[in-house]
Amino acid sequence: MAILQSFGAAEVVTGSCHLLRMEKGPTILVDCGMFQGTVEERNFEPFGFDPKKVDILLVTHAHLDHVGRIPKLVKEGFQGRIVTLKSTMELAEVVMLDSAHLMLEEYETRYRKAQRRGAEASVRQPLYTPDDVQLVYDLPMVFVEYDKPMEIAKGIVATFRNAGHILDSATIELDIYENGMEKKVVFSGDLGNHNDMVMRNPEYVEKADTLFIESTYGDRNHKGIAESVEEFKKIVVDTLLNQGNVLIPSFAIERTQEILCLLKRMYDEKKLPQCRIFLDSPMAIRATRLYDEYHEELSRECNDYLKRDGTIFEFPWVEYTSKPEESKKINEIESGCIIIAGSGMCTGGRILHHFKHRLWNEKNALLFVGYQAEGTLGRRIVNGERHLRIYHEEVVVRASIHTINGFSAHADQSELIDWMRRFERLDKIFLIHGEYDKQKIFKSAIAEKLAKKAHIVEPEEKIYV
Structure with a gap:
């Protein structure tokens, strides 16, 4: 039995960070993003798990709220493998370095002001620096291609599908073979809008025993x-x-x-x-x-x-x-x-x-x-x-x-519903990556239009998959 806990993007949009622990096997983290807006103070809190015990980090795409805490993860002891698409890590470097420079500039400005007050000790260090970002790229990385299954650990096969959100964004399918049983766990990542002028449309997925789906715009439809x-x-x-x-x-x-x-x-x-x-x-x-x-x-x-x-x-x-x-x-x-x-x-x-x-x-x-x-x-x-x-x-x-x-680069409610409707088999649905009031609306829409129950994931809630 595998257990998943969300240490970010649970009842909020940002901070995507989902930990999958196997009964016998590796511990896998899906994304490690930064919190933004009213919850940004959570970036400085402990992860809620031991980074040293994470074996594999899967990255869906390079937006800050999906990759922004990876340098912190490494600072606190993560030494495992990163598995994603090559261009995702190239984009992620741009994003994380920009974030590091901004945080360093803000820190230096506050420090100078604090010096004039004699209060240097009150200024908090930046979450990470550009040097910390470079340490991420010293870790072993495994680059995958769309639609090509890869065994990332014994009994665990990952397949990345085009999510159509940004360059080389992915939906990740995990086929888990454990105790003589096979389970398919799917992480939607951020799904793209079908009206995008730059990206191709998201690929559909056929089956899932357990689906973790984003719900950023689960409460509404975009303008045409x-x-x-x-x-x-x-x-x-x-x-x-x-x-x-x-x-x-x-x-x-x-x-x-x-x-x-x-x-x-x-x-x-x-x-x-x-x-x-x-x-x-x-x-x-x-x-x-x-x-x-x-x-x-x-x-x-x-x-x-x-x-x-x-x-x-x-x-x-x-x-x-x-x-x-x-x-x-x-x-x-x-x-x-x-x-x-x-x-x-x-x-x-x-x-x-x-x-x-x-x-x-x-x-x-x-x-x-x-x-x-x-x-x-x-x-x-x-x-x-x-x-x-x-x-x-x-x-x-x-x-x-x-x-x-x-x-918007995000799918709206009708597109999310349509994407789920294409599954030949879809058993359990869990809502992540959305504001709670909007998730409640999305949950009702799923019940009405798909006749399926969905569960809104609570922070650090244990979900058995």
Whole structure:
């Protein structure tokens, strides 16, 4: 009998971390992500298990809330194998290094201020440093390919399926042979939206004795992609023609590439007013180049662009601003800019500098194209907060605020239901990776539309699989 416990992403969206203990066999951890928003303090708490006793780490994909605590796991004694796709670990390095640099910068700023008060001891060390990230890559790694079963330990076969969420995101099937019995445990990972312009659609899975499924948007359906695209175009065009600027806080992986694709399409169709488009995020720039490198996993439209232009995402009006001095120069431009910058939930990064310089101007538009977790600055703005404190300055929000959910890289309720409906056999369903109130709605929808019971996983609850 195997026991699973969720030490993250249980009744919350972030911090994905699921521990599977075998009665006779290895201990397997699926993801080790960072908590974000109102629960981010949990990153500094003990894991709830001994990292030294984890034998294998499976990684579904490279978003921060799925990989962000791996360096901490290694610091605290994990010396096992990491099993995932090659490009996932390349993207993860970009994500974890960016996180480490941001935490180190925040620590150094707080330390300098504490020195002036004589209170250096009160400043908490960063969760990890860039050097800690590099230690992750000293561990043994086993790279898998989609749809090719691999025995990762005696009696345990893992198969990675394309989840269609971001580059090389995966649904993981585990076939477990124990005590003369075979069980199939499936972790959905984050499932992609079928309307994605960059990624292919998620693959379906045939069977599961036990399914652990994400529920980020289990309470709702997204707007249609055509409607969302038209809304995006109108906001961009109207703002630029009104001599304003468009600010887009964007996740460096997937959402940024999707927005660049859409702007390129508008440029090709001569529907984009003359402007300068700044990709103002070193992390997003590195990620975009990895998308180019692993283009085989992307949509037909992306590969058509590559064949035609030699690049998927670039076109004449796009400028990559890697260096801080390049980013600062954007502030000298009064109007006619589209600025894509991180972080996607506005919890740090260069987007905050652009907020400080441009949110007070009513000609500008702030366009959210991704999920804003509870407790983040992005959620506060979406919820109507109009007086912000950014870098010790009071900033009033006069720019128009827009939220377009149709670009989400997550499947919505109907897509999640459809994905589960394709199972030939689906016995037990467990909901993870979602806010509790939304999971309750999703649980009711599963009962109504699939005539199946689902259980909302509680933090550290023992589930026998």
